[in-house]
Amino acid sequence: MKFPYSKARRGQLELIDRIRGVLGSKVFLKAPTGFGKTIVALMSHIHMGKVLYAVRTRNEMSPVIRELRRLGEDFTLIYSAARMCPLNKGGNSHEFWLNCKLLRSRNMCPYYQRLSEVSDDEVLEVLKGEGSTDPHKLVDNIVRRLGVCPFFALSRLVDRVPFIIVTYPYVFRNEVFDTAFDTVGRGDLYLVLDEAHTILNPAMVIDEELDVFTLDKAVKEVKSYRLGSEILGYLQGIMKVFHELRSSMLRRIDKSDILRDPSELFILQDALISLRIAKLRKAISPYELMSSSTALGRVVKFVEYLTQPSFQPYGYVDREGVKVIKVLTPDLKYIRDIVSAFKGALLMSGTLPSEEIIRKVMFSDAIYIDVEKEYGSVFPESNILVAIYAAVTSSYRHRSEEMYSAYRELIKEVAQKLKSGVAFFVYPSYSFMEGVIRELMVEGIRQVAEGYSTTFNDVMQLALKEKKLAVHAVAGGKLTEGLELLDSNGNSLIKVVVIAGVPYPQPDDFIKDLKSRLETSVGREVARKFVMDVQAAVKVAQAIGRAIRSEKDKAFIILADRRFLSRRLRDVLGLKYDIVTSELKEVLKALTEFTCSDAG
Numbered sequence: 251m252k253f254p255y256s257k258a259r260r261g262q263l264e265l266i267d268r269i270r271g272v273l274g275s276k277v278f279l280k281a282p283t284g285f286g287k288t289i290v291a292l293m294s295h296i297h298m299g300k301v302l303y304a305v306r307t308r309n310e311m312s313p314v315i316r317e318l319r320r321l322g323e324d325f326t327l328i329y330s331a332a333r334m335c336p337l338n339k340g341g342n343s344h345e346f347w348l349n350c351k352l353l354r355s356r357n358m359c360p361y362y363q364r365l366s367e368v369s370d371d372e373v374l375e376v377l378k379g380e381g382s383t384d385p386h387k388l389v390d391n392i393v394r395r396l397g398v399c400p401f402f403a404l405s406r407l408v409d410r411v412p413f414i415i416v417t418y419p420y421v422f423r424n425e426v427f428d429t430a431f432d433t434v435g436r437g438d439l440y441l442v443l444d445e446a447h448t449i450l451n452p453a454m455v456i457d458e459e460l461d462v463f464t465l466d467k468a469v470k471e472v473k474s475y476r477l478g479s480e481i482l483g484y485l486q487g488i489m490k491v492f493h494e495l496r497s498s499m500l501r502r503i504d505k506s507d508i509l510r511d512p513s514e515l516f517i518l519q520d521a522l523i524s525l526r527i528a529k530l531r532k533a534i535s536p537y538e539l540m541s542s543s544t545a546l547g548r549v550v551k552f553v554e555y556l557t558q559p560s561f562q563p564y565g566y567v568d569r570e571g572v573k574v575i576k577v578l579t580p581d582l583k584y585i586r587d588i589v590s591a592f593k594g595a596l597l598m599s600g601t602l603p604s605e606e607i608i609r610k611v612m613f614s615d616a617i618y619i620d621v622e623k624e625y626g627s628v629f630p631e632s633n634i635l636v637a638i639y640a641a642v643t644s645s646y647r648h649r650s651e652e653m654y655s656a657y658r659e660l661i662k663e664v665a666q667k668l669k670s671g672v673a674f675f676v677y678p679s680y681s682f683m684e685g686v687i688r689e690l691m692v693e694g695i696r697q698v699a700e701g702y703s704t705t706f707n708d709v710m711q712l713a714l715k716e717k718k719l720a721v722h723a724v725a726g727g728k729l730t731e732g733l734e735l736l737d738s739n740g741n742s743l744i745k746v747v748v749i750a751g752v753p754y755p756q757p758d759d760f761i762k763d764l765k766s767r768l769e770t771s772v773g774r775e776v777a778r779k780f781v782m783d784v785q786a787a788v789k790v791a792q793a794i795g796r797a798i799r800s801e802k803d804k805a806f807i808i809l810a811d812r813r814f815l816s817r818r819l820r821d822v823l824g825l826k827y828d829i830v831t832s833e834l835k836e837v838l839k840a841l842t843e844f845t846c847s848d849a850g
């Protein structure tokens with residue numbers, strides 16, 4: 251087995267052997283982006299058995315595909331079947347499998363029917379021979395060139411190839427896992443999990459939700475298709491629960507207010523089948539059938555999750571005023587059980603908490619490797635300069651118009667000092683962000699604030715077009731977790747990161763439940779540290795990581811909250827504080843000097 255690059259980074263070859271020697275254990279690997287974790291993960295598993303390589307998003311499959319081709323290893327990839335399906339142009343997903351099953355049973359899906367005419371070798375040839383590493387293009391090519399269903403063609407390869415690249419739901423949702431793996435169980439697979447810090451908050455990994463508008467539509471469907479008074483009464487009972495929601499924070503709902511008896515789920519499922527059959531009579535083509543969906547289907551999926559013992563309903567009113575109920579598990583045991591079901595697991599991230607926390611909270615027998623501690627800094631330490639601005643705090647007790655204004659001043663001055671590139675401002679919540687940027691005017695710089703519809707591509711286009719751009723984002727949100735703003739040479743465009751307030755989780759009922767369940771096993775102190783400090787530190791590290799993608803990148807980091815000085819947060823953050831001040835002009839002076847030295 252030959253390392254496929256001319257030179258390995260310090261620690262890479264040693265790690266391959268080390269991980270290989272402990273396969274079957276739960277190994278946590280902490281290494282920053284740019285270290286080359288992917289090649290280490292793949293090479294440590296080659297010829298050792300079947301590997302399920304899980305990434306959070308479809309786009310994150312590309313580097314894995316690239317490295318597997320470099321290694322000459324066979325692989326398959328599987329993401330949402332609803333998105334892969336060439337007949338499902340509308341993207342309907344909650345009733346997707348029901349529709350697909352109906353089409354297959356009636357021989358109405360030409361892509362499925364052609365599967366027997368195409369060999370596994372032909373599918374592998376598309377995966378291996380194609381220049382692009384874009385999973386969407388590969389799936390399109392299977393449809394265009396071979397004319398077959400990409401989901402079934404790719405999942406058929408599971409038995410044959412050593413590496414299976416999937417998105418998270420194939421790991422954490424049993425019903426999704428079962429769609430692709432009928433001959434192979436978790437116990438037959440080694441798991442490699444990318445961005446493994448995500449699993450420390452179960453709400454980031456698995457949730458189901460229902461909003462009041464969807465429920466209302468379901469009520470109308472039941473009435474118009476005359477599905478019976480029993481089902482109507484049941485849905486109206488849930489509507490009453492929605493009417494009582496008032497808080498913008500997650501509030502626990504008594505499960506029995508929604509699901510008194512598991513038999514209610516069967517009644518719902520029967521009603522859904524009657525509704526689907528009635529709709530099917532109207533659908534004349536496979537495309538029409540696939541695009542038809544029902545609100546009742548959404549309700550059924552929501553209730554199905556509620557029947558699982560570790561799941562609990564929480565309600566809230568979202569930023570648009572819509573009432574929503576989420577079904578979440580506030581129990582890390584759910585995640586631990588799933589990871590433990592695999593033959594072994596390699597859990598990788600640049601922002602993992604300490605070994606002590608991982609062992610106490612996740613697995614007492616975990617093997618923990620911190621690449622930078624053991625093999626030295628991956629990037630020069632001088633590439634970031636960290637300033638603490640202690641004149642402000644986002645603490646609830648001190649939130650006032652005056653405090654928003656102090657943050658606004660900081661942000662305005664920093665944005666004005668930016669010579670070129672992107673200033674990334676990260677807030678603890680949407681409401682805090684709105685409070686600060688409401689009246690923020692900065693001349694000569696374009697601004698964009700994260701919203702429901704903001705996409706990576708929108709921000710990337712702006713960053714490439716504008717000489718200077720201010721991006722406002724929420725910690726733990728879409729942008730801080732996945733944004734990559736690079737120029738044509740692969741250098742990061744983000745020059746300054748301002749963490750505008752410690753991103754502690756909101757003290758909602760979900761967080762309280764997560765904490766209280768942990769307390770029983772690890773005690774109050776560790777539970778508090780994990781639920782508050784560790785979660786905040788992971789979000790801060792993620793946001794900073796957006797700016798440093800390779801050794802060429804330099805960034806000025808401002809941690810703008812006096813609570814960053816607390817011993818507890820300092821311990822979990824593990825950052826060297828270069829400047830600590832309550833004077834804005836000192837922060838700005840250091841920023842100017844850093845920017846000048848960077849330019850020089």
Ligand code: SF4
Nearest residue numbers: 335350359361362399
């Ligand atoms: S192409 Fe046919 S078999 Fe494949 S997912 Fe779509 S409906 Fe189902």
